[in-house]
Amino acid sequence: MSDRPDKSPEAGALAAEYVLGLLDAGDRAAFEARLASEPALVAEVRAWEGYFATMAEVEVEDVAAPARVWRAVEADLFAPARATAPAAVSLWDRVAFWRGLSLATTGLAALAVVFAVLPPSQPPVTGDEPEVPIPEGIPPGRLLMTHLIPTEGSTLGLAVTREPSGVLQVRRVAGTATEGRAQEVWLILGEDAPISLGLLGDEPLTTITPDAEASRLFTAGAALAISDEPLGGSPTGAPTGAVLAVGTFVAL
Amino acid sequence: MTTVQDLEELMLRVQLRDRAAFSALYSATSSKLFAICLRVLKDHALAEDVLQVVYVKVWNKADRYQVTGHSPMTWLITIARNAAIDRLRASGPRMTDVDDMVTLAAPGPTPEQSLLASDEARRIVDCMAGLEEDRAAAVRGVYLEGQSYQDLAERFSVPLNTMKTWLRRSLISLRECLAS
Numbered sequence A: 001m002s003d004r005p006d007k008s009p010e011a012g013a014l015a016a017e018y019v020l021g022l023l024d025a026g027d028r029a030a031f032e033a034r035l036a037s038e039p040a041l042v043a044e045v046r047a048w049e050g051y052f053a054t055m056a057e058v059e060v061e062d063v064a065a066p067a068r069v070w071r072a073v074e075a076d077l078f079a080p081a082r083a084t085a086p087a088a089v090s091l092w093d094r095v096a097f098w099r100g101l102s103l104a105t106t107g108l109a110a111l112a113v114v115f116a117v118l119p120p121s122q123p124p125v126t127g128d129e130p131e132v133p134i135p136e137g138i139p140p141g142r143l144l145m146t147h148l149i150p151t152e153g154s155t156l157g158l159a160v161t162r163e164p165s166g167v168l169q170v171r172r173v174a175g176t177a178t179e180g181r182a183q184e185v186w187l188i189l190g191e192d193a194p195i196s197l198g199l200l201g202d203e204p205l206t207t208i209t210p211d212a213e214a215s216r217l218f219t220a221g222a223a224l225a226i227s228d229e230p231l232g233g234s235p236t237g238a239p240t241g242a243v244l245a246v247g248t249f250v251a252l
Numbered sequence B: 001m002t003t004v005q006d007l008e009e010l011m012l013r014v015q016l017r018d019r020a021a022f023s024a025l026y027s028a029t030s031s032k033l034f035a036i037c038l039r040v041l042k043d044h045a046l047a048e049d050v051l052q053v054v055y056v057k058v059w060n061k062a063d064r065y066q067v068t069g070h071s072p073m074t075w076l077i078t079i080a081r082n083a084a085i086d087r088l089r090a091s092g093p094r095m096t097d098v099d100d101m102v103t104l105a106a107p108g109p110t111p112e113q114s115l116l117a118s119d120e121a122r123r124i125v126d127c128m129a130g131l132e133e134d135r136a137a138a139v140r141g142v143y144l145e146g147q148s149y150q151d152l153a154e155r156f157s158v159p160l161n162t163m164k165t166w167l168r169r170s171l172i173s174l175r176e177c178l179a180s
Helices: A009-020 A025-037 A039-059 A067-078 A086-117 B004-015 B019-041 B044-060 B062-068 B072-088 B113-130 B133-145 B149-155 B160-179
Strands: A144-150 A157-162 A168-174 A181-188 A195-199 A205-208 A223-230 A243-248
Touching: A009 A025, A009 A039, A009 B133, A009 B160, A025 A039, A039 B072, A039 B113, A039 B133, A039 B160, A067 B019, A067 B044, A144 A223, A157 A243, A195 A205, B004 B019, B004 B062, B004 B072, B019 B044, B019 B072, B019 B133, B044 B062, B044 B072, B062 B072, B113 B133, B113 B160, B133 B149, B133 B160, B149 B160
Parallel strands: none
Antiparallel strands: A144 A157, A144 A243, A157 A168, A168 A205, A181 A195, A181 A223, A223 A243
16 A cells, blocks of 8 residues: 555554554653654554544444434524524524414414303404404513414423413423423523423423513513423523423413 | 445535535434444433534534545544544543544545545455454454453453553554555
């Protein structure tokens, strides 16, 4: 091979040890210093990198990576800069998508709830009376609600009301808690990082009282999402698992 | 099947910031790189994490590819393997990162020569097969599982210095076989 000048076998073995990562810090630094002035050694390193990589290419059977890795790579490289963890960004992208969908469906969900809670004597809602306000901030004392619809592959659905006091009543209407996992509730406003509101309990109804700061952020148009997380909730403060359900608040 | 020439072409386009080419490169190579990360780390979540970091590096450092003179797969596998080993080892010297890989400033194989990759593959497989079984296993253990001399000495129940001598001899035989 013309690309491999003659040299001692020991130099070849040393280059292999370097490529393999077998040298301790001192020997490694000394070897790197030699690389600067010994082109033959550089060729030796490159040859070993090629041989070992080729060995791995031939001997290690392919394993398909989950699609979320590619989504995370794309989000890291091509999403507009956001000060959140990479996993949160990819989740955010999905939330944005599902929120678009839920905006179209929340009006219907709100109508259904209005039917359910109004006394029977009330005339039925007609198209002439705008029972579902246009999202534009919420007057004090108004009730906010949303229906969280399951995302693809999830069965979790929730009905959520936010009482004028700020307390959230979150009720599972479809799906259950997952053994060994937590379901975390996030408030999402525009392009900001999701804000954790807490975890869903195992019981169908969970009551959440957001702190004063988070309470001020609830408006019609804000989205709520549930993510799958390790027990105890997201370790990073940002969503790390799949989005299970998502919806957008409307004022009643 | 993506050929070496296809991958060379994709790498070139990735250097020109072609996202479609990057997506195609990922499709063609991520299963191999994920398998290698998984082999080193033996943990799905960690391997996914490293794989993500690797492809972010590949995009950001694509211009470093050509100066190494490696074939695309060798370049990608070396980055992935080194990143996985670094993740595996909480301490100790860092492996060579993408910026520090040796470059073509020195005599060595050119990118054209890397088209001979299939010959090289046959040669390394044959030469590994020529090693005694436990010595080949030791070489694999180091490259694919990040084992240290200490790990190997324990695995093969020999003193540390014996292990070093033993593996160096194996590397010398391997090198002689590969050069022949």
